[in-house]
Amino acid sequence: MHSRILLKGTAAAVAARRIRHILGPVMSKEGWNCSAHEVKLLNTSSGDTVKIGEISYVLKSPRNPELVPVNHMLEALPQMITQHLRWIMQKDLLGQDVFLIGPPGPLRRSIAMQYLCAVRAATEGRILVLEGLEKAERNVLPVLNNLLENREMQLEDGRFLMSAQRYDKLLEEHTKDELDAWKIVRVSEDFRVIALGLPVPRYKGNPLDPPLRSRFQARDIYYLPFKDQLEHLYTIGPNVSPERVSQLLSFATTLCSQESASLSLPDFPMDNLPSALAVLNLFPMLSAQQLVQRLYPYEVMLGKEGRTAVEGVLSRFELTDGSKKPSPNAVLSVEPVNGDHAGRAEVTLNIANQNITFQVPSGTRPIRPPNSSPAFIGTPTHDRLLAEMMQSHLVKDICLIGAKGCGKSVIAREFAEMLGYSIEPIMLYQLCAAVDREVLEECLGF
Known part of the structure; x- marks a missing residue:
């Protein structure tokens, strides 16, 4: 079943301009049509509504519009992306937090940001994006678990976050001044959490505890289908022969397959292929093999067996042109x-x-x-x-x-x-990527 995105109306001119600014790249005067997708912007007095398939979501006006992401909408939304957005919207309407699981790369984050572009939750009901959940330290998991399950959290400064239902019930028996004196803070009913993480195993990290895992509605976010990626790459590299584009994508897809994983080969950075095609479009005389090595420096990071395997895949797709093509002098x-x-x-x-x-x-x-x-x-x-x-x-x-x-x-x-850049050297040793309580409170805005 094909999904459809439909935007309806605006009750405020500012909100309308904001939507046009966010969705401008994908829209024309009559809307945008691409096979199964249709995007339209209609001005009515009924309010702002995002509709994906039969799922509708009434937009909220943000108190801080500058916090709303605006540069994540693609010029074309592949069908799979639309399905992911529709699924997130369903869970959001049910008041459920979501966990997007998939291989390394920016796709999961991009989907989350595209959803925030459309939904624009109010400041008091922000969406907290937890990226790299598989790296979270054990001592922060109980805090996250309580926040997800009960919408409650004890802050370091003595304040206590309380769910909207419990807060409103207390407000029936006490005044707001009393609750403020007790340092009780109401958590908005619009507050949601979108977690992003890698599947462990195959990738390194801490497996999620069953209690925490059960708090999320999870969805597998994998690479886009071959056909969708190929069509997207064709538009980026019109000066590159279609055969060469297909060869590059086939090579990248092979290195992300289960067979390559069994050889302990690192995943190819599939999301960087559009950037490589942009370079190849301007310099069509470049060697595809040399360009691959910029994205996937296998000669440096792999042993003899790994290098042989990668070069075998390059040869299979006729990309061993390193000695035949020129390099910039x-x-x-x-x-x-x-x-x-x-x-x-x-x-x-x-x-x-x-x-x-x-x-x-x-x-x-x-x-x-x-x-x-x-x-x-x-x-x-x-x-x-x-x-x-x-x-x-x-x-x-x-x-x-x-x-x-x-x-x-x-x-x-x-x-x-x-190029006229200022230089600021920063020595990076072993950095801790764990989420701690202080960072969590900062993300929540407290």
């Missing part, structure tokens, strides 16, 4: 862009005897031309690396991997100075 120029595009730089690279110019984000400091620093003496290898970093900076952040003392910090500093 050097950054020829970096110039600031003025006017409406301030905060961007125009970069020119040389690749296969061609000069290709494109724009990337830049910092607030003056931009410096390449090879103009007296403190940096580059080599052809450095020049190629800086050119590849410029390509990657077009779409994503960058992680440099290398042995101690190989020059990672020097290259990063040269890259930053060329």
